[in-house]
Amino acid sequence: xxxxxxxxxxxxxxxxxxxxxxxxxxxxxxxxxxxxxxxxxxxxxxxxxxxxxxxxxxxxxxxxxxxxxxxxxxxxxxxxxxxxxxxxxxxxxxxxxxxxxxxxxxxxxxxxxxxxxxxxxxxxxxxxxxxxxxxxxxxxxxxxxxxxxxxxxxxxxxxxxxxxxxxxxxxxxxxxxxxxxxxxxxxxxxxxxxxxxxxxxxxxxxxxxxxxxxxxxxxxxxxxxxxxxxxxxxxxxxxxxxxxxxxxxxxxxxxxxxxxxxxxxxxxxxxx
Amino acid sequence: xxxxxxxxxxxxxxxxxxxxxxxxxxxxxxxxxxxxxxxxxxxxxxxxxxxxxxxxxxxxxxxxxxxxxxxxxxxxxxxxxxxxxxxxxxxxxxxxxxxxxxxxxxxxxxxxxxxxxxxxxxxxxxxxxxxxxxxxxxxxxxxxxxxxxxxxxxxxxxxxxxxxx
Numbered sequence: 001x002x003x004x005x006x007x008x009x010x011x012x013x014x015x016x017x018x019x020x021x022x023x024x025x026x027x028x029x030x031x032x033x034x035x036x037x038x039x040x041x042x043x044x045x046x047x048x049x050x051x052x053x054x055x056x057x058x059x060x061x062x063x064x065x066x067x068x069x070x071x072x073x074x075x076x077x078x079x080x081x082x083x084x085x086x087x088x089x090x091x092x093x094x095x096x097x098x099x100x101x102x103x104x105x106x107x108x109x110x111x112x113x114x115x116x117x118x119x120x121x122x123x124x125x126x127x128x129x130x131x132x133x134x135x136x137x138x139x140x141x142x143x144x145x146x147x148x149x150x151x152x153x154x155x156x157x158x159x160x161x162x163x164x165x166x167x168x169x170x171x172x173x174x175x176x177x178x179x180x181x182x183x184x185x186x187x188x189x190x191x192x193x194x195x196x197x198x199x200x201x202x203x204x205x206x207x208x209x210x211x212x213x214x215x216x217x218x219x220x221x222x223x224x225x226x227x228x229x230x231x232x233x234x235x236x237x238x239x240x241x242x243x244x245x246x247x248x249x250x251x252x253x254x255x256x257x258x259x260x261x262x263x264x265x266x267x268x269x270x271x272x
Numbered sequence: 273x274x275x276x277x278x279x280x281x282x283x284x285x286x287x288x289x290x291x292x293x294x295x296x297x298x299x300x301x302x303x304x305x306x307x308x309x310x311x312x313x314x315x316x317x318x319x320x321x322x323x324x325x326x327x328x329x330x331x332x333x334x335x336x337x338x339x340x341x342x343x344x345x346x347x348x349x350x351x352x353x354x355x356x357x358x359x360x361x362x363x364x365x366x367x368x369x370x371x372x373x374x375x376x377x378x379x380x381x382x383x384x385x386x387x388x389x390x391x392x393x394x395x396x397x398x399x400x401x402x403x404x405x406x407x408x409x410x411x412x413x414x415x416x417x418x419x420x421x422x423x424x425x426x427x428x429x430x431x432x433x434x435x436x437x
Contacts, residue, residue: 012326013325013351016329017348019329020332020344020351021344021393023333023336023344024393025344027341028394035340037337038339041288041334045338048286049289049292049293123293124289125293126339128291128336128338130342130346131339135292169340
């Protein structure tokens with residue numbers, strides 16, 4: 001008993017360390033387990049997050065509206081939103097153009113754009129930098145579901161990872177656990193885009209090291225629609241670097257993301 | 273003791289909100305100061321016994337919950353940071369600004385390394401290697417910024433904690 005008392009701190013540390021390993025194991029086996037904890041923390045901290053977000057937005061708004069020219073700010077806001085919508089429409093139309101060129105005389109192509117778009121504000125990011133995620137101010141009550149694609153006017157942002165009634169967490173394209181079916185828009189080469197934790201580049205994997213699988217520098221990369229999650233034709237990025245792996249089956253291709261992941265403020269969630 | 277717990281909980285809530293909102297996009301290289309480690313170091317310096325060990329473990333659990341990805345690695349990391357602080361603070365004047373900065377810097381380093389090593393057992397190798405490269409690239413900035421703001425938060429919190437004990 002004296003031995004236990006003398007070594008109580010050591011035993012406590014060993015017990016807690018073992019508990020943390022066991023919790024990690026349970027989290028991997030039952031992925032919904034950490035989400036319950038996130039919901040509890042989110043329920044308590046979301047009001048504070050929104051308060052801080054609103055304070056920053058209000059300060060920025062006051063600075064722009066009253067210190068600088070008032071009408072210019074309003075016009076700029078309107079044009080920014082219109083620009084986002086027009087960029088998204090333009091990207092869709094470009095993909096349609098390529099599709100029509102291939103199928104013009106044989107098929108009647110019918111575009112399926114029945115996705116409803118829900119606009120949401122980004123109110124925070126992963127506080128521990130453990131994963132590349134953002135938190136938005138829309139949730140189940142707004143018709144959002146897990147797995148819904150998330151975009152903005154410049155291109156693909158990611159997908160909804162977990163959510164509660166009023167908020168959602170979006171897994172960004174830059175997270176390594178994010179895998180997107182993609183293809184190069186000109187050469188129509190298929191591959192999988194994966195994140196690397198870096199906001200500067202993504203990897204386009206599983207492009208064969210053969211003459212039949214060609215990609216070009218600067219070429220646009222869009223979603224292929226083959227993964228069943230993301231609609232076809234959403235801009236992902238641009239081919240940045242191509243390295244032929246002489247000993248391997250696949251090329252090493254880097255893709256510059258289409259959007260600036262460090263400055264996302266507004267997103268659109270595509271729902272059925 | 274109850275008031276101390278309430279102060280810690282309030283600070284944790286604000287830590288989650290501040291770290292996920294105010295500090296992001298504003299700091300170099302996508303790194304943020306770690307307010308959770310500041311709280312762990314404070315509990316280690318002030319209590320220096322089994323209470324600080326349990327509190328640091330719980331702080332790590334809250335940090336894991338706020339991610340919603342995996343529970344356990346950050347709890348282990350905070351536990352290691354607490355043990356390091358308890359043993360290291362015995363040999364330094366921990367009420368000096370420079371000493372505090374050194375303790376905080378080392379605690380952040382220990383916490384990141386231990387939590388990533390624990391996570392290594394549970395993540396696939398390719399994700400882990402990307403993650404470890406990312407951690408190594410952001411760690412110097414994280415250590416610097418945390419050490420920069422830590423004395424401010426530690427002074428305020430330690431006054432509140434002492435006055436309630």
